[in-house]
Amino acid sequence: MTDAVTGAAKSVETPEGLASVEAVLSMLAQSGYIATPEIATAVYLAHHLRKPVLIEGPAGVGKTDLARSVALGLDQPLIRMQCYEGLDESKALYEWKYGKQLLYTQILKDKIGHLVEDADSLDEALHKLNSFQDIFFSRDFLEPRPLLKAMEQSTGSVLLIDEIDKSDEEFEALLLEVLSDYQVTVPEIGTIAAQVPPLVMLTSNATRELGDALKRRCLHLHIDFPDAELEARIVRTRVPGVSERLLERLVAFIQAVRGENIRKLPSISETIDWARTLILLHADSLEPAMVRSTLNVILKRQSDIAEVSGKVEALLDSRDKAGR
């Protein structure tokens, strides 16, 4: 088994950014994504084991962004497929260009008439047509959708299958061939294998449990809310204009809010939005009044806003005490 594995690994060139876990970390940092060792390890393994990564975690912790940053860092195209209920193979894999087929039949009508003109019997005419029928089911009439497109990239690519939990269970089954063998089967043409296996990332918000078959084929990465230090680093990268004093206070406040009993916890994207908002408002520290009037940036439910709004002073205070 050992030989087979190393043999396979050799056939795929390892880009510099994926040479080691540290290399992945610094590559991601360069594309503006501050990763934890867990994230970097998963990306590193995804390449070396040639396995897709299933990323789970609350909304807004940077699941989709990870794929974008990896693509940017590797300088490969990002092919994104957004999943939704009712997504099927004609939208994910490939589709025949019906319109073009129809148009061509119309245009070629005369030619076809011409061709079968001198046939004596129906059988002979059919036979003649038979030798041409594949014209309309060739690559020229094939419209590649994201999955097939990813297989066809000669430079390699990052394939992002976003919010897989929103799709139907049947669609998961459809993905299995793509995920384990990196190939797509088109009955009329045959099997199209990837020239360079894409780096596949699937994201899920866990609105439903994914099938075992899919999970077993993937590496699993769970991204949770970051701790204060990491969150501060992320905001610093994303919002360069933020002052250290404000940054520290705002991250501490968000971390405290996450400990409250509210329905929708603020995630990193909300922290970043809030930092931008506060800069726009020229705030250089957190005043209770200012916090209260901008709570709607970090909290998205009226009941949550009401809950936190009554505790703003306490939340700001508790942090001060903890800080000292």
Place this chain on the structure above:
Amino acid sequence: MERTLTRYIRALRSAGAGVSTTEAMDAARTVEVVGWEDRRVLKTALGTVLAKSVEEKAIHEKLFELYFSREAAAAAASESQPGEGEDPDSGQLGEGEAGAGGEPQSGDTEDGGEGGDEGGDGGDPVEALSALVRGENPGKMAMALERAGAAAGVDEIRFATQSGYYSRKMMEQMGVEALEARLMEALGRRDAQGQADAEALMGDRSALQKQTRAFVEARFEIYGRSAQDAFMNEILAERSFGALGRSDTARMRALVERMAKRLAVRHARRRKVRDRGRLDVRRTLRANAGHDGVPFDIIWKIKRKDRPKIVAVCDVSGSVAQYVRFLLLFLHALKEKVTDLETFAFSAHLADVSRPLETLPFETAMRAIVDEVGSGGTDYGAAFLELDRDFTEVIDRRTTVLILGDGRSNYSNPRLDVFKQIADQAKRLVWLCPEPAPNWGSGDSCLLEYRPFCTLLTQCSTVIDLERALDEILMAYD
């Protein structure tokens, strides 16, 4: 190496993380890629490959520390012996030698070293054991423990109570019987020298006992702990709520939460069903405008399903309070699935208790509720009357009314007319009764009179009954 990994995977499986063969192979490849050197990288890498959910990740986190700290200790110990390489896995090979046999080449080294050491100890097994126990060579002791553990089958341990048995078996493997025989003999000598010998031997024996015990307990943490947990949960799930002791409550709460999660997942299916056979003409035409109106893509009508809406009406009088507690725990653990939940409690009279349950900690809320509705004689008729009069707007065609109570109404008027009206107004009416069916209708129970209006009347006294009933309720909304 391979062996260390396979054994770790076995430990994971016995802890309840399902690891498939493919994943085990992936783990082997992962180790090849990342190597054994960096413990932290190894840990996260194996976590990515072997643990496929948050729960499994937690199991991995805990078990990795337990398992590989032992491995590391054994490895360090064997490294201190001359002639051993820097192979971090060599501790394992000593074990392999006692079991199925490790890699031949290193196994030989091990055997050679072992033979030499024994010769050095003068060949007296009791002396050798004493020397070992006194910790003159910790590496050798660790190895001897590993070997005795493998021979005694310690990895099969499932219950904490078995640790005495296994540590005795290990001690026998290590030759404690000879030591005990000599101890008896020394005690029998009745002179000063004999007493001193006996004391020394006794000390060695208890030291040995302590060390084997610690070894067995560490193994229990790895292989047995979760099996025992699973067994306790199984027992608890079938026990009547009424018979639960105070000490079971914490475990029960965890169990209820896990079951609720499982139930929510089972019912987290899509809310729309394609209504095959009914064409959505408008959307079909629009979708095919690009094909000159030739309908290539057919679009069917879609049926939308209702969200579950539950109105729980609970009898909180003394006889049923314990059952209510777990029903409410279960319902609130289902919050993600059942977003529309109204809770009423009654005893002497009825009150809307959704608010305290949402805002207060559970136990406090329960106490406040019992205080509010009073603990007087239960009156089902009055409660239904109040529900129909004051809260009629919460029950509509999408609502399942869920009643938990024994139907013992102290011979008051059951108000069947009001009950019928509630039943007609609701989508379904489900009654859960803690009492077994033969008792229904005996004494002051009006259950049999209420029964014709219920969609479902079922006994519910264990957490399994509860899960089944809620499953049934949610099924109506799938």
